[in-house]
Amino acid sequence: MLAFMGVVLLAAMVPGPDFIIVTHHAAVSGRRAGVAAGLGIASGVFVWAVVAALGVASLLAASAIAFTVVKLIGAVYLGYLGLKALIGAWRRGEKVQVKAQFTATGAGVAFRQGLVTNLLNPKCAVFFVALMPQFLSSTPHVGETLLLSALAVLVSAVWFSVLANLVGLLKRFFTSPKVRKVLDSVTGTILVAFGIKIALD
Template sequence: MTAMAQIAAFGGVVMLGAMSPGPDFAVVVRRSAVSGRGHGMAAAAGIAVGVFAWVVAAATGVAALLAASAMAFTVVKVVGAAYLLYLGVKSLRAAWRGGGALRLDVPDPGGRGSWAAFSEGLLTNVLNPKAALFFVALVPQFLGSGASVPALSAVALAGTAVWFLTVANVVGALRKVFAKSAVRRAVDGLTGAALIGLGIKLATSTRP
C-alpha cells in the first residue's frame, strides 16, 4: 500500500470514529443549537485539535503509556467522567430553568464567548482515555512506508474538523427552530441526559 493510500485509509477510519455518537457529538450539537453555529464551530475546532494531539501522542508513545498504566488511565478516566457529568448537569439545569425564546442576536446566553466553546470541545476530547486506546491501536498500523506522523496528524485534524464543522453548520442553520423555548429545553434535556450517561459509562469502564 502506497503512502497516499495509507494516509487516505487512516483518514477514513478517523472520520468513521468521529461520526460515532459520543460526547464530542453531543457537545457540538448543543453548542450549535443554543449558542449558534459560530460557537458550534469553535467547539468542533477544539475537538479537532484534541484528535490531532492524540495522534501525535500515540505516535510518540505518550498515549501508549496512558493505555498501559492503570493509574494514569484511572486518573484521566475519573477526570474525564467528572467533566462530562459537569456538562450534563449544566445542560439539565438549563433545561429546568427554561425561560423565554432565545434571542438570536446575542452570541451566547451565558456570555462566555467562542473560547469557552473551543475549550469545552478540546477538554471533552482530551479527557477521554478511550480516545487514547483508539489511537494507540490505530496509529502504529499506518506508520511507515512514507506515512509520516505530521501527515497522519494533519489528516486526522482535517477529517475531524470537516465532520464536526458540518454538524455545527447544519444545526446552526436550523437555529430558528432550536430558538423556540420548548425545543431548546428538549435539546438541553436530551443532551444533558446523554452526557451524564456517557460520563457514568466512562467512569465504570475498564481497560480492555
C-alpha cells in the same frame, strides 16, 4: 493516507461526547459556536495523534492507574456539563434568561469545552495507540507523524464543521424556549449518561 482518513472519519461520526458537544453548541448558539467546538475537538485529536505516535499515549493505555485517573476526570467533566445543561433546562421559562445563556456561550467557551472533552476521553488515546502504528513505518520520522496527525485533524475539523453547519441551519427552531428546554434536558441527560458509562467501563 486515504485508508487512515477513512478510519478517522468513521470514528468521528460515531455519536459520543464530541458529537453531543458540537450539536448542542450549534443548536443553541449557532454555527460559529458549533464550528468552534469542532475545532476544539480537532485540536484534541491532534494532541492524541502526536502523543500516540511518540509512544506517550501507550503509557497511558498500559497504566491502569493513569488510565483510571484520566477516565474519572473525564467522567466528572462530562457529568458537570450535563448537570449544567439540566439546571439550565429546569430554570428555563423566561425569554431573558434564554438570551443571557446565548450570549454567555461564545466561540471561546465552545472551543474550550470541545478541547477538554476530547482530551479527557482516554478512549481517544487507546484509539490512536491502536491506529497510528498501523500506518507508520517501523522507524517513523517526525514528518510522517505530523502528516498523519494533520490528516486526523483535517478529517475531524471538516466533519464537525459540516455537522455544526447542518444543525446551525435550524438554530431558529432550537432557540424556541420550549424546544431549548427539551434540548437542554436531552443533552444534559446524555452527557451525564456518557459520564457514568465512562466511569463504569
